[in-house]
Amino acid sequence: MNVLQSLSSRVAIAISQAQLDQQLQQQVRYQTLIDQLTTAIRNALELEEIFKLAVEGTATSLGVNRGLLLLFKYADPLHKSRNLTSIPKTSIPKTSATVAAEWLEGSNQPSYAASAKNPPFLASECRICQQVLLSNLQPIVISVGEMLADLHLADRDDSAFSLGVAPLFQLASTDAVLLTPLENQGTVLGCLVLHHDQPRLWPIEELSFVKLAAAQLSTAIIQTRTLKQIQGVVQERTAQLQRSLDVQAKLYEKSRQQVELLRRLNQEREEFLSTVSHELRTPLTSMMLAIRMMRQADLTPDRQKKYLDILEQQCLQETNLINDMLALRKLETHQANNQLQKTDLRYLIRGATQSMEADWAEKGLVLALSLPNDPVTLYTDIDSLNRVLLELLTNAQKYAEPDSTVELKLVHDVNPPHSQAVLSLRNVGDGILPEELPHIFDKFRRGQGITKRAIQGTGLGLALVKGLVDHLNGAIAATSKPVSSDSWETCFTLTLPQCPEGTIALVGRLS
Numbered sequence: 001m002n003v004l005q006s007l008s009s010r011v012a013i014a015i016s017q018a019q020l021d022q023q024l025q026q027q028v029r030y031q032t033l034i035d036q037l038t039t040a041i042r043n044a045l046e047l048e049e050i051f052k053l054a055v056e057g058t059a060t061s062l063g064v065n066r067g068l069l070l071l072f073k074y075a076d077p078l079h080k081s082r083n084l085t086s087i088p089k090t091s092i093p094k095t096s097a098t099v100a101a102e103w104l105e106g107s108n109q110p111s112y113a114a115s116a117k118n119p120p121f122l123a124s125e126c127r128i129c130q131q132v133l134l135s136n137l138q139p140i141v142i143s144v145g146e147m148l149a150d151l152h153l154a155d156r157d158d159s160a161f162s163l164g165v166a167p168l169f170q171l172a173s174t175d176a177v178l179l180t181p182l183e184n185q186g187t188v189l190g191c192l193v194l195h196h197d198q199p200r201l202w203p204i205e206e207l208s209f210v211k212l213a214a215a216q217l218s219t220a221i222i223q224t225r226t227l228k229q230i231q232g233v234v235q236e237r238t239a240q241l242q243r244s245l246d247v248q249a250k251l252y253e254k255s256r257q258q259v260e261l262l263r264r265l266n267q268e269r270e271e272f273l274s275t276v277s278h279e280l281r282t283p284l285t286s287m288m289l290a291i292r293m294m295r296q297a298d299l300t301p302d303r304q305k306k307y308l309d310i311l312e313q314q315c316l317q318e319t320n321l322i323n324d325m326l327a328l329r330k331l332e333t334h335q336a337n338n339q340l341q342k343t344d345l346r347y348l349i350r351g352a353t354q355s356m357e358a359d360w361a362e363k364g365l366v367l368a369l370s371l372p373n374d375p376v377t378l379y380t381d382i383d384s385l386n387r388v389l390l391e392l393l394t395n396a397q398k399y400a401e402p403d404s405t406v407e408l409k410l411v412h413d414v415n416p417p418h419s420q421a422v423l424s425l426r427n428v429g430d431g432i433l434p435e436e437l438p439h440i441f442d443k444f445r446r447g448q449g450i451t452k453r454a455i456q457g458t459g460l461g462l463a464l465v466k467g468l469v470d471h472l473n474g475a476i477a478a479t480s481k482p483v484s485s486d487s488w489e490t491c492f493t494l495t496l497p498q499c500p501e502g503t504i505a506l507v508g509r510l511s
Helices: 002-042 047-062 077-081 127-133 144-150 159-163 204-294 301-332 345-354 357-363 382-399 461-471 501-510
Strands: 066-074 095-104 140-143 176-184 187-196 340-344 366-370 377-381 405-413 420-429 475-482 488-497
Touching: 002 047, 002 204, 047 066, 047 095, 047 187, 047 204, 095 127, 127 140, 127 176, 127 187, 140 144, 176 204, 187 204, 204 301, 301 461, 340 345, 340 382, 345 366, 345 382, 345 405, 345 420, 357 382, 377 382, 382 405, 382 420, 382 461, 382 488, 461 475
Parallel strands: 366 405
Antiparallel strands: 066 095, 066 187, 140 176, 176 187, 340 377, 405 420, 420 488, 475 488
């Protein structure tokens, strides 16, 4: 007895020391897990990884058989901002629960999210989840044996027992359940569930540890959701800003185009004023001079005739200018009518060239005609087509080198699907610069230095040609390329459709 009494105090000290060591080791494990969760949250680790770490670490630290993490989703979004502890006990918001992570004793890897084994379920209709939804946000300890006795059930497999609890909790093989709510500002986000297959008590130290782990999980969930919301807002604002920038870019481009249009219109206006001023004032000056000379009393008949010819010529030039502007106006407003007639294009070309032989002879120009032997019949507006031919020939006569040859070639293209006549007029002389070529058919657009070189014209001839060709449903194009240091080869190609007589007659009646 004396020996036992002397040893008892030492054994008690050893047992206390061993218990203290166990508690310290357990506290170290608890703190290690909390530190790991804190680091994971601080480093913005993926939420699934945090769930895995928390569920597995908590279950293994407490030595339980199973760990679950449930996340709640409310059917009414307004419940997210309400304090559920203030809701009456009889009023449980409709809530669904999803398994976010699960750990089983002996399993190497936890399972995530819903599966065929753990599908989503209505937490608001589960007897156990109802306690979490209506709790005061404190851990809930459930003893399955006591719960069975309260329900006056003798068998765990009784169907009535299973009706009130979601199958997920597997109460038939569980004796102790600990549920710890995850919350944020009074809203229950979910719960951490721990299962054990043997009855057990949950000391205060374990409850405090589980609450800390649940708090870390709540922080991770709120942080992730907040980041997603912020990213959503940033993406939305970025998209709005991008749309705003796109609109501003379009407005800027539109403004730039309008400024460019105004600049071009202003340039055309200046060119028009310069051209019209020159073309109006020059004939008027000649006319005024001729009138003054005719006022002289001792004027001979020959000189009177000369001055009258000048007056007639200058009046004709002014009249042509006005007529060209009126003709262009009719074409632009679609007021011109087609007077369709049947004609042989070869005769029309010969007539136009013969009317200009005198003017061409003064400059020493030779016209080389290449016409097909067979008739090239068109149903067209003869007056408009004749005006086109005269304007093109006049243009070639102005800009061709003196004593050179101008080529005019007519080809009858009968290849399907459409038969057409192609007329090309080629001369060598002053060319058209590449930057001016796209605008050669614009009104009042003349080449650089044309006015200064006293080449007559108003800049309306080719514009009138383009309008008349469009009026005849044809097409015209121009090319110009250098052949020497001071000479260019310029070619105008006119394409006119050749329609059957019945078709063109119907078009004429409709126009």
